[in-house]
Amino acid sequence: MSVRIDRGDCLGCGNCLDVCPGDLLSLDGDGKAVISEPGRCWGCCACMKECPRGCLKFYLSPASGGSGLVMTAGRVKKAGRDPGGGGVRWRISDGTNVLAEFLTRPEDDGY
Amino acid sequence: MKRAIEIIRLDFPAVVVGGGAAGCLAAARLAGSGLRVGLVEKAFLSRSGCLAAGVNALNACVGRGRTPEDYVDYALKDAHGIARRDLLLSMAERLNSEVEFLESIGLGVHKDKEGGRLERGWRNVRVNGENIKPLLAAEVGRHENIVRLERTFVTRLLTDEDKLPANGGRILPGGGKLPADDDKILPWGGRLPTEDDNFQTQEIPSASKSKIVGLVAVSLERNAILLIATERILVSTGGAAGIYRSKNPATSAHDVWYSPFNTGAGLARGMEVGAEMTGLEMRFIALRCRDTLAPTGTLALGAGARQTNSLGEDYERAYGTTTSQRVLAVRRQNSLGNGPCFLSASLAPGDRTSLEKAYLNMRPSQTLKFYEQARANKNGGGDRQNFSGENPGRGELKVEIAASEPCVQGGHTAGGYWVDTNRRATVGGLWAAGDVAGGCPQKYVTGAMAEAEIAAADMAEDYRRRTGNAAGDKEASDSRLETQFLKTAAEILERMNWPAVRPGPGLAKKIKTLAEAKKEGPGRAVDFGWAEIEEALQETMDAYAGGLGRDYRYSSAELEQAEDRLRTIAETADGLAAGDFAELRRVWEVREKILVARNLVGHLKARKETRWPGFGEYADYPEAREEFFLHVNSRWRGDQVEIIKRPLVTADKYEHVAGGSDRDDARDDARDGRSKS
Numbered sequence: 001m002s003v004r005i006d007r008g009d010c011l012g013c014g015n016c017l018d019v020c021p022g023d024l025l026s027l028d029g030d031g032k033a034v035i036s037e038p039g040r041c042w043g044c045c046a047c048m049k050e051c052p053r054g055c056l057k058f059y060l061s062p063a064s065g066g067s068g069l070v071m072t073a074g075r076v077k078k079a080g081r082d083p084g085g086g087g088v089r090w091r092i093s094d095g096t097n098v099l100a101e102f103l104t105r106p107e108d109d110g111y
Numbered sequence: 112m113k114r115a116i117e118i119i120r121l122d123f124p125a126v127v128v129g130g131g132a133a134g135c136l137a138a139a140r141l142a143g144s145g146l147r148v149g150l151v152e153k154a155f156l157s158r159s160g161c162l163a164a165g166v167n168a169l170n171a172c173v174g175r176g177r178t179p180e181d182y183v184d185y186a187l188k189d190a191h192g193i194a195r196r197d198l199l200l201s202m203a204e205r206l207n208s209e210v211e212f213l214e215s216i217g218l219g220v221h222k223d224k225e226g227g228r229l230e231r232g233w234r235n236v237r238v239n240g241e242n243i244k245p246l247l248a249a250e251v252g253r254h255e256n257i258v259r260l261e262r263t264f265v266t267r268l269l270t271d272e273d274k275l276p277a278n279g280g281r282i283l284p285g286g287g288k289l290p291a292d293d294d295k296i297l298p299w300g301g302r303l304p305t306e307d308d309n310f311q312t313q314e315i316p317s318a319s320k321s322k323i324v325g326l327v328a329v330s331l332e333r334n335a336i337l338l339i340a341t342e343r344i345l346v347s348t349g350g351a352a353g354i355y356r357s358k359n360p361a362t363s364a365h366d367v368w369y370s371p372f373n374t375g376a377g378l379a380r381g382m383e384v385g386a387e388m389t390g391l392e393m394r395f396i397a398l399r400c401r402d403t404l405a406p407t408g409t410l411a412l413g414a415g416a417r418q419t420n421s422l423g424e425d426y427e428r429a430y431g432t433t434t435s436q437r438v439l440a441v442r443r444q445n446s447l448g449n450g451p452c453f454l455s456a457s458l459a460p461g462d463r464t465s466l467e468k469a470y471l472n473m474r475p476s477q478t479l480k481f482y483e484q485a486r487a488n489k490n491g492g493g494d495r496q497n498f499s500g501e502n503p504g505r506g507e508l509k510v511e512i513a514a515s516e517p518c519v520q521g522g523h524t525a526g527g528y529w530v531d532t533n534r535r536a537t538v539g540g541l542w543a544a545g546d547v548a549g550g551c552p553q554k555y556v557t558g559a560m561a562e563a564e565i566a567a568a569d570m571a572e573d574y575r576r577r578t579g580n581a582a583g584d585k586e587a588s589d590s591r592l593e594t595q596f597l598k599t600a601a602e603i604l605e606r607m608n609w610p611a612v613r614p615g616p617g618l619a620k621k622i623k624t625l626a627e628a629k630k631e632g633p634g635r636a637v638d639f640g641w642a643e644i645e646e647a648l649q650e651t652m653d654a655y656a657g658g659l660g661r662d663y664r665y666s667s668a669e670l671e672q673a674e675d676r677l678r679t680i681a682e683t684a685d686g687l688a689a690g691d692f693a694e695l696r697r698v699w700e701v702r703e704k705i706l707v708a709r710n711l712v713g714h715l716k717a718r719k720e721t722r723w724p725g726f727g728e729y730a731d732y733p734e735a736r737e738e739f740f741l742h743v744n745s746r747w748r749g750d751q752v753e754i755i756k757r758p759l760v761t762a763d764k765y766e767h768v769a770g771g772s773d774r775d776d777a778r779d780d781a782r783d784g785r786s787k788s
Contacts (some may be wrong), residue, residue: 005476015368017273018155018157019155019157019158020155020158021154021155021158021159021160021163021370021372022152022154022371022372023153023154023155023262023331024383030340036693038372042367042370042372043164043372043403043474043475043476043643044158044163044164044165044475045475046158046163046164056632058401058475058476058479059401059479060476060480060483061359062480064171064359064402064476064480065357065402065480065483065484066483067483067486067487069482069483069486071475071478071479076517078259079124083157083242083245083246083248083249084469085217085242088241088471089469090475090478092478092482094486097144099482100467100482101466102467102471102478103470104241104244104468105239106217106218106219106239106241107219107239108219108239108468109221109465
């Protein structure tokens with residue numbers, strides 16, 4: 001499992017760099033985010049949540065049953081709240097159609 | 112041209128190594144006690160550690176109508192008797208206050224109708240913890256006297272002894288006779304330890320006379336080598352993943368369940384200075400959702416899912432209910448030809464959305480997997496009302512489960528530092544908390560935090576006691592430390608082929624002069640990279656030390672083969688060089704993993720029984736044996752592991768036993784200005 005980065009959309013803001021628990025992300029010569037060793041990604045999706053353009057996409061490798069669906073995520077900002085207090089908006093898509101959308105928030109009900 | 116490497120000298124009353132949940136909280140508590148703290152983290156505090164993706168439940172708390180003693184009993188039973196009562200009790204007493212603390216800093220804790228915490232079984236509370244790590248990192252940010260050293264890894268701990276502690280532990284013949292009558296029968300037929308089992312009168316030295324004086328670290332952020340003087344270090348780095356081969360090594364080296372960035376660094380640093388370790392042989396094998404390695408507790412406890420085999424049989428109870436037995440159940444069913452095994456439940460659509468969100472809060476890949484699965488099922492297509500395509504109203508949930516590759520850690524199982532009740536390791540000035548600390552299984556997030564609080568309080572107390580009691584020969588020890596610093600810097604720079612350093616060539620010359628004469632190593636016509644060494648390590652452990660590929664079975668002959676191969680691999684790894692600090696970090700990581708693996712093999716060999724059949728089976732000793740009702744501990748001495756068998760600790764308090772002759776102790780105490788407790 002790993003993330004794929006849409007270089008074309010990347011603004012080079014570097015938000016994703018400072019959250020990777022494996023310190024795997026950096027900016028290349030063109031100022032675009034790159035993942036140095038995709039095989040070492042743990043799939044925590046922290047980087048995706050900080051991307052303002054949703055250009056980091058998570059996928060499952062074929063060996064893990066992946067057939068090409070991707071997941072993106074974006075942090076919902078909420079003024080005056082602690083980190084992440086606004087929640088995260090998630091989207092699962094097959095590239096053409098959005099299959100599911102979720103908003104996960106600290107105050108949600110659930111399991 | 113490459114930027115010159117800076118050499119920076121720092122001083123702290125206390126240093127915390129590893130900025131996960133335990134490390135962040137310990138740093139905040141130490142800073143709150145007025146100490147200036149250096150917090151060393153390999154990546155970034157905001158997400159590093161096991162909680163990167165978040166959590167959807169706090170798995171360690173004491174529910175309504177229960178007591179900390181209940182938690183101790185549960186954890187002891189789950190560990191088939193091999194755990195420390197004092198550690199479990201001191202942790203269990205603090206679990207609920209950690210839950211309250213997390214709630215106070217903004218963690219979303221589910222409430223029931225009466226406004227109480229929503230419990231999931233008596234040990235779990237449900238939370239929306241996607242942001243748990245950023246919340247803990249924000250705690251660090253509230254303290255100005257914490258110096259954050261991010262993108263920094265520790266290469267060596269320094270003690271006031273160049274050599275390893277001289278006084279070795281004696282090997283106990285067996286664990287003593289156990290009283291026959293006991294009603295506390297364990298699921299596997301053994302019994303729980305009692306006060307009578309405490310043979311503390313047999314004094315085996317454990318407290319080493321060596322003391323921490325500092326550490327050396329490499330900062331990628333500053334492109335610098337940090338020489339840090341400190342008398343107090345808390346190791347809170349987590350356990351060791353990646354020492355065994357994972358399921359899909361070709362496509363993903365880190366397709367593992369435990370944080371792959373926990374490379375055993377904290378364990379290795381302690382081993383290098385002779386700190387005693389315990390329970391490494393109690394490897395943790397996790398029961399996970401196949402393909403994503405997502406935790407199964409969310410399904411079992413949250414959705415009430417049951418384990419079923421391909422025949423639709425609910426087989427789980429036949430094997431018992433400890434963590435190890437649950438893993439065993441799946442393995443046995445698979446080897447009987449009854450696999451694949453699933454967690455199955457029937458869910459209403461609303462519950463399904465909740466479940467998908469629960470995984471997004473902890474292991475997002477599993478939510479994506481639900482959709483991949485639906486697409487793969489012909490009937491289901493992309494229809495999210497349906498898991499398996501059988502029942503459009505109520506979704507049949509069926510998730511294949513499998514056991515993970517083994518790892519070493521003290522959060523679920525009990526492998527790690529041998530500590531006293533205050534979480535002091537056996538080397539003076541060294542503490543351990545969280546997954547890197549042994550003897551205290553089932554600690555999870557809140558237990559790791561409890562340990563951090565206990566250690567931080569003791570460190571602050573130690574600081575108060577020792578300041579104003581300044582050593583008379585401070586200058587002499589300073590110059591000695593300076594030499595140690597530069598020698599250790601040389602160890603790093605040599606691997607990088609002596610790059611330029613700042614400040615200036617004077618320092619470079621001094622370092623080069625102090626560099627140890629190069630050991631005569633074996634000749635090598637080919638230079639290997641760290642990735643090849645890692646592959647060799649994982650292959651060896653998988654094949655000869657009970658890995659996934661061997662269904663966790665091992666024999667004496669195989670373990671000996673593992674020892675031999677690991678020795679060669681370690682020698683080859685000694686020759687690894689690096690072009691920059693990022694590569695050096697990988698070189699250090701693979702060497703850490705090898706050292707942990709070598710110690711682990713020593714432990715597996717020493718426990719001549721099969722105590723936790725789900726976690727590993729010793730072919731030569733397929734049953735649990737009464738004489739192994741003890742702690743298997745070890746110290747790394749030079750180039751081999753020394754095994755120390757200690758009686759089970761069953762009292763509420765445990766202190767290290769001072770070693771060496773009385774005369775030496777008296778002299779040391781006078782020199783340290785420290786009184787013997």
